Structures are given as C-alpha cells and as structure tokens.
Amino acid sequence: MNKSKWFIPLIAVSIIILSGCSSSIPELNYTPAEQYSLDKYLYSVDLTRIKNDKAYVHLHCPGLNQDTVIFHFPKTIPGTYKELDYGEMIDSIEPKDHDGNLLSVEKIGKNIFQITGARDLTMIHYWVDDTWDHPKAMKRIWPMGGTNIEKDENFVINASGWFGFFDGLELVPIQVSLTQSEGMRAFTALPVESKFENTIVFNARDYHQLIDCPIMVSESDTATFMVANTKVYIETYFNGEEYGYADLIKKEIQPSMEAVATFTDSLPVDEYHFIMYIRDGREFMKTLQSKEVGIITKAKTAIKNVTLFGMGALEHGNSSFYALTDFGDSSYTSMIKRVALHEFMHIFTPLNLHSEYIGEFDYVNPKMSKHLWLYEGITEYFAYLIQVQSGLITPLDFFAEQMGGKIRRASRYPETKIPFTEMSERVFEKKYGRHYYQVYQRGALMGLLLDIEIIRLTNGKKTLKDIVLELASKYGPNQSFDEETFFDEFTSLVHPELRQWFADYVEGTIPLDIEGGLSQIGVEYSKKGKHQVPKRILKDYGSKEHRLSFGKYKKVKKVGKKDPIGFKVGDKIDTDKIREKFYDENGFPMQEGTDVKITVKRDDKIIELPYALELKKRKYSHRLRILKDLTDSQQNYYSVWIGNKK
Ligand SMILES: [Zn+2]
Known part of the structure; x- marks a missing residue:
C-alpha cells in the first residue's frame, strides 16, 4: 500500500477518532455439520438499478443444509494494516428459503450475520452502501480499499465491501455477474467467464482471489504497453469532462516499468492492471490559491472537499487500484510515477514472498505478520533502487533527497522504544498503528542498510535483490514462509553474522547505524552541524x-x-x-x-x-554527500550496490 503525503493529516485524524472502535470478535456458537459445503457462490448485481446510492446484491447459495449459518464480511483485507469493518456498509439483509420465505437473521458482530432455521437457505439479498461518500466509513476506509456507487458513471467494486462469505468457506469458487449500463466496461484482473449484451460474468477461484481483484465499472479510457513478458493495462476514470488520462499516465509510468524489467530477468506476471479513479480538484485548488477569496471561505472549501486529499493506492497480485486527484499541477503525475512503481514492486513481496498470516489470510480475526520491514520497507526501498540503478534519478538525488528525506521523517518515530517487528504485529492497536507510517521511512532505510550489510558480509557476491528474488522463486504466490523462523532462513542465505543485524535493528531497539552503513559504500552521513552553503x-x-x-x-x-x-x-x-x-x-x-x-x-x-x-554559514541536519575519493573497498561495494556486478 502507499498513500501520498496529502493523506497524512487525514489519517492522523481518522486514527484518533476510530481508536475506540476496535471490536472483539463474538464467539460463534454453532457447529457446522459434516456435509457443510457449497459448490459455488453465485453473486449477481444489476448496476443499472441503483436506489438511494445503494446497490442490490443477490446471492444464490443452495445446499448448505445447516440449522445455523454464519455469513461474514471482512474485518480487514491484506495490504491495509487497519481494521475496516466492511460489514457496516451492508443494509437490509434478507436470507430466504427455496420458496422465497424470509429466514431469521441477526447481526452478531460488526461484520457477522447469523442466520437461523437455515436448513433450506437458498438465497441472500441485501443492499450495499458505498464507503466513499459515507460520513463514517470514508474516514475509516481509505478510498483505494473502499467502494463507490455513482449511478451510470462509475462503480468501484472492492469485493470486501460488496460480497460476503460463509464461515470457513473462503475456498469455494465464486461467480460474479454484473449488469451494467450501455457503454460501460468493467476493468479488473479477474478472469471473464462470459459476456452477453450488458451482462458480464467473472469467475474467481475463491474468496481470496475475488478480494485480490478490484473491479472498476465505467466508460473506457485505457492504454496498454508491454514490459518484457508482461502486458500492462492502464484503465482510468476521470470525474471531470476530459478524456485521455490513460495516455497521459502511460507516459509517466512506462519508463519506470521498463526500469523494472532491467531489475530482474523476467516478471512473475503475464498481465498487470493499473486501475485508477481520478477526481477533478482543479477548481478547488484555484479557490485555495485565489487572492480574491478570504481565509474563512478557503478553510470551509478545504473541509468540504477533504476527500480530494485522500489519495493512495493498494497493491494486488495482478493489479493495483488508485484514488487520485488532479489539482491542475504536476503533483498527481509525480505521485503516480512514485507510487505505481511501489505498488508494482509488491509483486515480489508480499505477493510472491509472505508468511502464513498473509498466505492464509483470516478476514474474521486477522493476525498481523511481524515482517512489515519486508513487505513495505523493502518494497519502498526497491522502488527507489530501481530508479537510481536505471538512471531515472541521480545517485545524489537518491541519497540527499530521497533517503535524506526518509531519514528526516523516520527520526520522528520512537525507534529506541518500539521494535519494528512489534509495531508490525500489533499495528491494529492504537499505540502501534499511529507509527505505521515509518514502514515507508525507517522501513526503506532498513532496506538500504540491509542491502549494504549483505554486500559487505558476502564481499560483494550478493545483494538484497539476489536474496529476495531467490526466496520469491522458492515460495511464490501459493506457499508461505514460516513467520517465526524467517530471519534465520534469510540469514542462512547470506552469512551467520546477519542474524545479529536483524536482532539489533529490526527485532530490537538499537538505532540504525546510518553513518557506519553508508560509509561502506562511500556515502557520508552527518546528523547535524554547521557548514558553508549557497544562500x-x-x-x-x-x-x-x-x-x-x-x-x-x-x-x-x-x-x-x-x-x-x-x-x-x-x-x-x-x-x-x-x-x-x-x-x-x-x-x-x-x-x-x-x-x-x-x-x-x-x-x-x-x-x-x-x-x-554567495555562500553563508548555516546549520544543517541529516546531510548526505557522496565522497569523491573512495577506498578500493568502498569503490567495490558501491559499484555492486549500483548494479555493476563483476
Ligand atoms: Zn505498499
């Protein structure tokens, strides 16, 4: 996942508001009988029939043959690291028997419905409200993991907010049939089963795949290109007047995607979809920058349009979904460039390298992995490493601007009090969740310093990329590494000394040795001092x-x-x-x-x-410079780090 800097104040606010809401899971007092099974979930939604900003969902599910049936919506989904409670968007749920008689149903938790007298349960009907304009949910659920209903214009179908599953039956195949208005298309990585007139039918292997494949329904504005063996689709919707955003975004993304192709021999996916919803924020920004508009009007406009600042993206196996705002300047395109690369790099980790907590994701009572340093930190580091290795940014930009910025922002987090692994495991708790943002800061620095440490310990024979690719090809998307022994396994591929590095900096509370680490590759770091610099x-x-x-x-x-x-x-x-x-x-x-x-x-x-x-003496903090006279060892390690392997 990644969110732009715009989002930070909003998140800080939402976390404070929501911290009291953390709910415990009710005991499920029923025992499924042995023949508890289902051939297939058959979902259908007619998107042309929207009422009061809600969509009507029909689930056909005969043959469960149980007295009591538990129907769940996810508490959270992979990649968000936050409790989201999608069940709160479900309205007027009606389980029915074969003859259409209503069965008794009770909501026993924020996301859990209990249906009783359910022997002949044949279908469930309910209304879905969307999160994007919902006064409570829009603060809790980030737009890229949320849902949108704009009649005849746009639908964002993150399955977690639309479709539920029966207790223990996450692995049953799911068919989703969508009827859409004339001229609308559905954009998703989900396989299409059939298309007839305005109805399109998708087949998901199981609930996990459905969650992993967001669908956006809208008019078509698309672009495609090839990167090595992968076909890349850009599928956009803009809520203003203009078209042509897909081509514009293609120009931004294509160079970084081509850089990814030089990072590894082949990419682990055949196709990849960038699905983007772009809001028109141009008028809003004009108002904010106008000299004629007073400060109070500006503040009111900002509060009214606060959703425009909610930009971000969520990664999936073959796609990523973006909620963006065009403020009429270059800010959203530069964000796309940066974030698209980050989301795409998630195909290595966690999507092809993860522990059982992600591989067998529990939507009801999710357990968080301690390895956020790997899933988010390394991903963020790789997104910048690729840019510097391929020449998209200069080494000075990489160190002084990008990593320097991360060092500065990382220094605000309690590095000596909370171990990174502990923050990861307990990220749902307020005390830890508020420090989540450091995964992009301290997490990325860990990536850089770990890379250098691996180069040092193997005397330039291996890099972090080598180890991650080796592990990703060993495990892949369908096999999980062991949550508990992963540091040992990682260490065994490098050098025994590396285990202490993990113990100190990732599991422990010893501050990262930025100065010592960077000096190995001839980069000078100074925490603070005074120097002569241009005015x-x-x-x-x-x-x-x-x-x-x-x-x-x-x-x-x-x-x-x-x-x-x-x-x-x-x-x-x-x-x-x-x-x-x-x-x-x-x-x-x-x-x-x-x-x-x-x-x-x-x-x-x-x-x-x-x-x-003209120069002037000034104080500085967190200064990074590339030394000019390197020792042989610094020269050697630097050239391995930048990708010129012998
Ligand atoms: Zn991410």
Missing part, C-alpha cells in the same frame, strides 16, 4: 514565496530589498534546477562567486537571470 535565493535576501506552491516550482510572492537577481512577483522558479547549479553531482557546494543562471518562468516564458553565487 537561499528567496529567503536569505528577504524575498517570500507563496505558501501554497505545489510541485517543484516556487512562486515568488514578494521581492526582498536585498534581492540581487531581479525577481518579479509571480515568477516561478524550478527548485530542482537551482540545486543542480548550486551543488556538484556529489552534493558539495560550488565555489563562492561562481556565475550561475537562474531559470525563471515569467508570464509563460522561460528566461535566465545571472547570479554570482
């Missing part, structure tokens, strides 16, 4: 930037009296380009007096303003 071209001369500048551009709000460059109000400055001119490729500042040209976008024209670089 900040706005702030240090009394100029000001707009607070609501999105993307990489800084917009000049006020020009300071001491400004030596000649800025004008409204100038847009590309901050990435400035960094490239002020520092060399290793991250050391250029000499004072160096002539540089500041590139500025003024009235939609690009102009260049001359500037003689």
Whole structure:
C-alpha cells in the first residue's frame, strides 16, 4: 500500500477518532455439520438499478443444509494494516428459503450475520452502501480499499465491501455477474467467464482471489504497453469532462516499468492492471490559491472537499487500484510515477514472498505478520533502487533527497522504544498503528542498510535483490514462509553474522547505524552541524514565496530589498534546477562567486537571470554527500550496490 503525503493529516485524524472502535470478535456458537459445503457462490448485481446510492446484491447459495449459518464480511483485507469493518456498509439483509420465505437473521458482530432455521437457505439479498461518500466509513476506509456507487458513471467494486462469505468457506469458487449500463466496461484482473449484451460474468477461484481483484465499472479510457513478458493495462476514470488520462499516465509510468524489467530477468506476471479513479480538484485548488477569496471561505472549501486529499493506492497480485486527484499541477503525475512503481514492486513481496498470516489470510480475526520491514520497507526501498540503478534519478538525488528525506521523517518515530517487528504485529492497536507510517521511512532505510550489510558480509557476491528474488522463486504466490523462523532462513542465505543485524535493528531497539552503513559504500552521513552553503535565493535576501506552491516550482510572492537577481512577483522558479547549479553531482557546494543562471518562468516564458553565487554559514541536519575519493573497498561495494556486478 502507499498513500501520498496529502493523506497524512487525514489519517492522523481518522486514527484518533476510530481508536475506540476496535471490536472483539463474538464467539460463534454453532457447529457446522459434516456435509457443510457449497459448490459455488453465485453473486449477481444489476448496476443499472441503483436506489438511494445503494446497490442490490443477490446471492444464490443452495445446499448448505445447516440449522445455523454464519455469513461474514471482512474485518480487514491484506495490504491495509487497519481494521475496516466492511460489514457496516451492508443494509437490509434478507436470507430466504427455496420458496422465497424470509429466514431469521441477526447481526452478531460488526461484520457477522447469523442466520437461523437455515436448513433450506437458498438465497441472500441485501443492499450495499458505498464507503466513499459515507460520513463514517470514508474516514475509516481509505478510498483505494473502499467502494463507490455513482449511478451510470462509475462503480468501484472492492469485493470486501460488496460480497460476503460463509464461515470457513473462503475456498469455494465464486461467480460474479454484473449488469451494467450501455457503454460501460468493467476493468479488473479477474478472469471473464462470459459476456452477453450488458451482462458480464467473472469467475474467481475463491474468496481470496475475488478480494485480490478490484473491479472498476465505467466508460473506457485505457492504454496498454508491454514490459518484457508482461502486458500492462492502464484503465482510468476521470470525474471531470476530459478524456485521455490513460495516455497521459502511460507516459509517466512506462519508463519506470521498463526500469523494472532491467531489475530482474523476467516478471512473475503475464498481465498487470493499473486501475485508477481520478477526481477533478482543479477548481478547488484555484479557490485555495485565489487572492480574491478570504481565509474563512478557503478553510470551509478545504473541509468540504477533504476527500480530494485522500489519495493512495493498494497493491494486488495482478493489479493495483488508485484514488487520485488532479489539482491542475504536476503533483498527481509525480505521485503516480512514485507510487505505481511501489505498488508494482509488491509483486515480489508480499505477493510472491509472505508468511502464513498473509498466505492464509483470516478476514474474521486477522493476525498481523511481524515482517512489515519486508513487505513495505523493502518494497519502498526497491522502488527507489530501481530508479537510481536505471538512471531515472541521480545517485545524489537518491541519497540527499530521497533517503535524506526518509531519514528526516523516520527520526520522528520512537525507534529506541518500539521494535519494528512489534509495531508490525500489533499495528491494529492504537499505540502501534499511529507509527505505521515509518514502514515507508525507517522501513526503506532498513532496506538500504540491509542491502549494504549483505554486500559487505558476502564481499560483494550478493545483494538484497539476489536474496529476495531467490526466496520469491522458492515460495511464490501459493506457499508461505514460516513467520517465526524467517530471519534465520534469510540469514542462512547470506552469512551467520546477519542474524545479529536483524536482532539489533529490526527485532530490537538499537538505532540504525546510518553513518557506519553508508560509509561502506562511500556515502557520508552527518546528523547535524554547521557548514558553508549557497544562500537561499528567496529567503536569505528577504524575498517570500507563496505558501501554497505545489510541485517543484516556487512562486515568488514578494521581492526582498536585498534581492540581487531581479525577481518579479509571480515568477516561478524550478527548485530542482537551482540545486543542480548550486551543488556538484556529489552534493558539495560550488565555489563562492561562481556565475550561475537562474531559470525563471515569467508570464509563460522561460528566461535566465545571472547570479554570482554567495555562500553563508548555516546549520544543517541529516546531510548526505557522496565522497569523491573512495577506498578500493568502498569503490567495490558501491559499484555492486549500483548494479555493476563483476
Ligand atoms: Zn505498499
């Protein structure tokens, strides 16, 4: 899973609100008889008949032959690491016998329905409400794991919010039949059984596969391309007027997908679907940035449109689902580039490498694995490693910007108090769940430092990627590794000393040795100090930037009296380009007096303003630089790390 920075304040709020809701599972006081079985769940939904923003679901399920039947909806689903309680979206449930007589039903838990006198249970009917615009559920269930009902426009069918299962019968095949309006199509990785007129029938191997394959029904805006052996589909829906988002997104994603193909010989999937719902946030952003609109109106607009900030993505075996917002700038495309790669990399872990807690996922009483360092941390690290190894980003960008940023954000979490494995296992509890975000920060740093440690311990013969690919090909999607002995197994493929590394940094509370680790590959890390650096071209001369500048551009709000460059109000400055001119490729500042040209976008024209670089002594924290004179061992390890294996 991954969520953009936009989402963080919203999540912080939702976790606080919801912490009291953690519910215990009721005792199920029934004993299924031996012949408890079902050939197939037969689900059908007519999406053309929506009432009060709800859809009517029909389940045909004859032959259970039980006095009491328990019908569940998931408490949570894989990849979300949070209690979601999908059962709360189910309304007016009606179990019926062969003749259509209503059977007695009681809701005995947030997600559990108990049907009694059920010997002749033949069908269940109920209404499904969607989570996206539900006042309670929209705060609890992130949009990428939620459901959407927009009549004649768009349906997001994450099965957890639409379809239930009988106790213990998660492995029974499921057929889902959807009737949709003229011109609508269904986008999913789920195999299609048949199509007749406006009804499409899908077959899922079992409930797990159904959960693993979200379906989006909407008009068609798609693009495809091949990466090595994998056909990639981009399937988008935009709730504004325009079409053509799929092609736009293809341009963003294709280079990183091609980089993945160089990371490994072949990809473990034949096809992969990026399914995306894109909201139109352009008007909203215009209001927020407008000079004519007062602060109170802005605040009200922000609160009313808070869902627009809920961007994120959830990974699945052959697909990933995205909820995004186009604010009319580059922020969502740069997010797609970053997040799509992260979600795609999940095909290695956990999808092809996981413990029994994920392999045999328990939707009723889920147990969390302690190996989030692997599922999320390593995935996040690999998403950046691929970019630097394939030249999509520079080594300096990788270290100083990306990893430097992660070090900074990781420092806010209680590293010396809560072991990472303990946070993982107990992530459903408030005390631990609030620290979940560090999986993308400290987790990714663990990936980097573990990679370096493996290179050191094997003297450059192996990398983290080698070990993960070896394990993923040993286990694959259908076999689980042992939750308890995994650190030992991992260690046995590297060097006995590695076990202590896991014990100290992942199972223990010893702070990561960032300085020592990075120095092995010739990268210098300094936690804090003072140094001579280029002046900040706005702030240090009394100029000001707009607070609501999105993307990489800084917009000049006020020009300071001491400004030596000649800025004008409204100038847009590309901050990435400035960094490239002020520092060399290793991250050391250029000499004072160096002539540089500041590139500025003024009235939609690009102009260049001359500037003689000035330095200033400033405090720093978490500085990373690439050393220029490396020892033989540093040179050797660095070239193995960057992918130039001997
Ligand atoms: Zn993830």
